Amino acid sequence: MSENWGPCKACKWWQIEPDASVHDHTIGYCIDELIQPFQLRIAGNGGCNRFEAGKPARAAGSSECPPAAAPQR
16 A cells, blocks of 8 residues: 555545535545546545645535536645
8 A cells, every 4th residue: 555545534635615524424526636637526534545634625616526616726
């Protein structure tokens, strides 16, 4: 397993709605530039090896299917 693996809810590339709480089941949008083309919606308890510790970004439309928000980082 990669040393860089971590949970979405603690990753700066996870983008959620402006008023959403950071929880395991909160749905957000992965805005890592390599993953953006896939418009990946993922819950806070998901994770991957693109993890970078930080607070999630926030933008309206991040939880829509497909995500309607533009990446904020």
